[in-house]
Amino acid sequence: MMRSRVVSSLFVDRIRAKPKLKLVEIIHEFKNYYGIDISYYHTWFGKELAKLDVHGDESKSFNELVWYVNVVKGTNPGSLCVLECEAGINHFRRFFVSFGAFYPLAFGVVDSETEENWTWSLQHSAAILLPMGRVVTFFSDCNQEFDIEVPKSGYGKLLQDYVINLFSICAYAVTEEEFKVATDKLVIVESSKVKAFISDLSRDRYANTFFKGMRYGQMANNLAE
Template sequence: MMSSRIISSVLVDRIQEEPFIKPIDIVKDFKQNYGLDISYHTAWYAKNLAKSEVHGDESSSYSQLVWYRDALMSSNRGSHCVLECDPKTSRFRRLFICYGACIEGFRWCRPLLFIDVTGLESKHKGQLIGATGKNGNQGSFPFAFAIVDLENEENWSWFFENLAKVLTPQGRTITFISDHNKGLTEAVSNMFPTSHHAFCLQHLKQNLLSKYPSTYGKFFRDHIVDLFLKCAYAPTKAAFEVNMRNLKHEGGAPVMTFLEDLPKESWSYAYFKGNRYGEMCNNASESFNSWIFELRALPICQMVDGIRSKLKKMMAEWSRKAEQWCSVLCPMMERTLNERLMVGRNWNVSRCSASVYDVQAEICVKVDLANRLCSCHEWQIKGFPCVHALFAIQKDSSCIHEYTDDHFKSSYFRCSYAFSISPIPDIKNVMHEGSEDVIMPPLTKKRRGRPRTKMPKSVGEV
């Protein structure tokens, strides 16, 4: 029987490529490639030895955070980095990082932040909270992240307290989009009293479906969700109320229970008081979670630097691409507007006054170019001209770019990626002296049963 140490020497290269490889797959590979039978326990222990060989010891990685924080703050001016430990036990509690380049770059992105949390897969577990924006080309703009020992109300308040320290000087009203989480919702209202908080529609759909077991039948359940979506996307309060009456009438008691603690100001177009630019789902955060997926199994210091490295590479890559753009608008926005112009070639557009037009489409809509308004309400909701407005702009012989929000323009995009993230010296070459910097890993309690294969629902979700 081969020992775990010998097996780990074979696995070193494999661990670098596949940090999430399962012990059972290691057992199968050794049987197939070498004709050797090894036990699951041996494969599991060999995998951990190989991980320590590649990435270092997970427990000692927490003590490296003190050096890393100081190196980050000195090499990346304007960054905000906070590290906290339990003063009695010296155990790690939480870490917040927002790079100076992200702070400056976010000024040129839409005032939107998508908030989500994902579990870590390292030995000592923990939760990673991410705040992600969106650039003018509809891509994700990672803004800030934090690693906490637990997802609870105290850590949510701490996270938004640090967000406030970097966002308040910008003087912008931020719209937050997240799942329906009680602790998160309270933290947003406490730390950002003038901001608006929108709930992710995808999460709400799933929660609504959970109110109706499979015995109701797929057709009925889908019909209820469709009625709910009509309420969410209704552009006016009158349309919302009509759809809401239909939803309550056909949904009965389950939908009434679902709507009890769900303020309509947080999920419907018609009643939302802020500007969410048509963003109804927390897709930017999901993109960030996928982006860091392979880093979640690394020791904490290596994981944090891995995120920094990916951010540095991404910002440099987008900066190079943006310099080659010739159009006033970002490519994605220009393509969207061009596609819209192909929809209504035979529409009749007539001028009512200096800046007001009637557009005879499927229905007659009124477009006010001076105030950037359309009676279909899509222009106001999304921040760029709807198809009716585009034809009115053409009739007016005006430039489409002048009526599109600046955040969708190439100049703003280039500014958002004009700042670079500086490298940090290799942690392996740094000698640590003194016991005052020793940080113990957080205590983790092993869950009973089989490990989870799906993300658990956040606190407050059904």
């Protein structure tokens, strides 16, 4: 136990900065820094103690979340606050909150980024925004999708960066002329996947120039406008 407490006290800052720090990394660092060998068990238990110091007790945190939902609903009329858990085991699934008494703000926490969770989040967002009569457009950078369409293997890192840079110029072009120049450069890249990706994608879905929505109101720096 003493050794685990020592590991916890010495590595709590490392665990805070890097929660997924592997046990073997802790063992090696402990050996390199202090010249001491520690067992796998003491390393594991020490990491758990450090995580407890950093994040607190998970069960208590969950109970506080249940309490928080009730407080929001009771003290902030008009708020939408939803906590969902797996039936029978009270395992956290997702949480959504939008405060009724403040500037329109909503955020959600989910167990994983899936189509189901995205749909769930957007449905709750729509429940707040639609009664206001507001038109809102959600932007996504599609970075992962485009990365799949232009894999690094077979193209080379230089070509991949070149293609992605050209696509970014297309997306953020403010005039049709600027868009056409960038597109012409992009389609001559010797890649059938790049050409197919561009031809199958509606311009108003990714190009700033052809966006049909309203360009005023609130803007955030996370690609939401």
